[in-house]
Amino acid sequence: MPEKQVAPAISNLEDFAHNLPGYLSAETPVAVLLDYDGTLAPIADNPAKTKMPVELEAILHKIAKHPKVFLAVISGRGLKDVQKQVNIDGITYAGNHGLEIEYPDGSRHDYELPTEIQKNYIAMVQELKEKVEKNGAWVEDKKVSLTYHYRDTPVALKDQQK
Secondary structure, three states, X not given: OOOOOOOOOOOOHHHHHHHXXXXXXXXXXXXXXXXXXXXOEOOOOOHHXXXXXXXXXXXXXXXXXXXXXXXXXEOOOOHHHHHHHHOOOOOEEEEHHHOEEEOOOOOEEEOOOOHHHHHHHHHHHHHHHHHHOOOOOEEEEOOOOEEEEOOOOOHHHHHHHO
């Protein structure tokens, strides 16, 4: 039985350059799939306040140019939002947990809710906005998914949100 190969932990560009040769060959490229919130950028109270560290952005630009690396950022954010946050050309972006995908050549795949579900979804979003948007909490409608944001709610009031 062949020996199992375990991918090394990579925490900086030097680690990447040092460890990459053992995993890449002319026949075998590598896929690097990353999330934005909590991975590329620290979690923030409000998603509008996140920022990817400049050093990490520089590393990702270099990785994206490597001919044997497929780089994709997959996020729960809407596609345009995650593209704006990361802003690296030539990579694949997946927003809404993969329901919206845009490839480096500009082609897209978008999941659309079936008509009968869309009507219920719109009503659900409206009802949630009316009932739970208070004390700094809010509902983000991403058209095929939604997120309930509550981190801006004062700690003393979070139990009252239920």
